Amino acid sequence: MMHRPNPLLDKLQEILPRIAENAAQAEQDRTVPEENIRLLKSVKFHRALQPKAYGGLEISLPELTDCIVAIAGACGGTAWAGSLLATHSHQMAMFSKQAQDEFWAEDPDATASSSIAPFGKVEETEGGVLFNGDMKWSSGCDHAEWAILGFLRNGENGEKIYSFGVVSRDDYEIEDDWYAAGMRSSGTKTLKIKPDTFIPEHRIEAAKDMMTGKSAGFGLYPDSKIFYAPYRPYFACGFAAIGLGIAERMLEVYRNITKNRVRAYTGAKVGHATPALMRLAESTHQVAAARAFMEKTWDEHKAMSEQQRYPTDEQLAFWRTNQAYAVKMCIEAVDRLFEAAGGSCWFSDNEAQRLFRDSHMTAAHAYTDYDVCKQILGRSLMGMEPDPTMV
Template sequence: MENTIAQPAATRTNIALAERIPATFISNNTYYADSVVGADILEQVKALLPKIAKNAEQAEALRQVPDENIELLKGIGLHKAFQPKVYGGLEISLPDFANCIVAIAGACAGTAWAFSLLCTHSHQIAMFSKQLQNEIWLSNPDATASSSIAPFGKVQEVEGGIILNGEYGWSSGCDHAEYAIVGFNRFDAEGNKIYSFGVVPRKDYVIHDNWFAQAIKSSGSKQLVLKDVFIPEYRIEKAKNMMEGRSSGFGLYPDSKIFYTPYRPYFASGFAAVSLGIAERMLEAFKEKQKSRVRAYTGANVANATPAFMRLAESTHQVAAARALLEKTWQDHKVHGENKHYPNTDTLAFWRTNQAYAVKMCIEAVDRLFAAAGATSWLDQSELQRLFRDSHMTGAHAYTDYDVCAQILGRQLMGLDPDPSMV
């Protein structure tokens, strides 16, 4: 098995993380930005955080990302993070991008969740045919896509493509997207399933507002309804090809550092980044609350209570460990792309499961603090209860379910074939 964790190069620009991780463990902790663009856009994101945080309650009430948040983030070009440069994209590295999402998640998890997916889908689209990419980005360089990739739809094979019917749920950020990527199964001559993706323009589907959730409410993860939608072959790719470097768009950008890689690790990266951002904000919010908290019956100052110190210390260590694991994993993605070293199955198993384990640690760290934050933390206006709810939602996605991931990695470590029942 190859070493799947790469060390950061010493020559990368040093950017302090003081505004985003607790001061208790950042004295020598630095972020290695590989480009001026990546470092600059992170600083621009930080400047937007007060406005995004101010909109958090409104975002929950709307049950989707507020237009203002989208406009702010598009205004600094973050939506172009993984768009090919030929269409005006930035092609920033995964570590740079992920740290932007971590920062946004501390202000509004739903905004970070939805916007992350709008960005990472551009990486996936860049692996489709050049015809599709031209169709999307030559007409609108700012176009993005939401997705719903579970194969819920019913396929009818027709000349030149398929007719698709189906109801596709959980399409985060769909209100702000011009396209959708949907999953479906086709069948070969022997009747074997061929899991595939198709790209559909906004005019071809209806958004059904059924997003009534208890957490990450502002992601706007609504349902897409497709009725007799024709999807031509140039808008279709096999999922297996997109994971093995055999898709129509693979190799179109030989000078790029981010497209010599499977789509899935980029698609999944935002989930763990959101969880980390929530956990890092929880550390700060807990400290802020404890400093002024007095026990109602005794008048004791909780800020001086040893149990609060101990819980904060352990959660701080746990969040720091989660960040370290994620940073090394994201850096490994980056190094593979730069070296045009396509990841093997061992590497992919670690990438897939490292992120889920980091999410598990972040949720545990949040739970430890919330359990000792007092009854007022359960009130609707409390930021802590929102962080608690949103944290748990980050572990509910198919890609962050650690029970699944532990089985995936365990089978890989024992040299067993993957279980096809696990995504």
């Protein structure tokens, strides 16, 4: 498929074959190989959304997502973990200048993993909070120097304020508990936070403030084209991009498998049969539609940021749910091909079964749960207030 001009994507194309070669070992190790991280850093992928003030690239969201799509075609887990390490820089740019200096001043290559579901507990203390708890689902944590944690703190009127706090690698240990059916190579492990870890106030931001231009870091980069934007759409778009990259790769794998496949009992050429042609055609159309749909959405993100306009609640509802619908289409396209690819594709060393498993994992994230997203969009279309129980 044709891609828009993208210098970072051009550099990535040179290293993707090696990342693809590492995919089987990455699954076995249940984490992204160190070599893959070194390769991504060699082209500065991890700096894609980092402020230029610290040496970052500050590329647009469409440029970033095109890169994530390409990485996912080589290794879904590497794309999952690597994209989060990169997109967290966009979120970090919304924290205070003091927090950013602590994060990047001495190590401009530093990245953060995250665990943002509010599993942990905090106790208010002078100058910040004391954090306790184990934080699951931290993709790419093996390769990060920091972590962004989600938690609830009490507001002035007793309301719960969903917030983020940044802690250093010294504040937690990693529990190697990632035994999953999909995205095995993402290294999505548990962070065991040390008891009573202190998070200073300058490293805490309310999620709502990051969605409305009220965070401490807002306005630090007035000439930037990417930081005049809510954090969540940038954070969430990677999941749909990964689903798209896996589906596009599945089209290639299916063609290669089916082209010369002969049925063992009859000798019939499967690739010349009408059902195989029809399945390939429909999945190709579906994946192309998913790409076009997401590119339109990503372009809207870019345009709004460049115009220094924040999206309306209706736009946010569409942006959030568009990606989930695109993931749904991509999974349907992958399933259509995999179910007719033959018994050999179920062997663990066959790429097709890895793509099948990883594809379904892209719909397992809270932001791509389409049952939730249908309710979010439906309420918006009917003019109803957002349901706070649906993140």
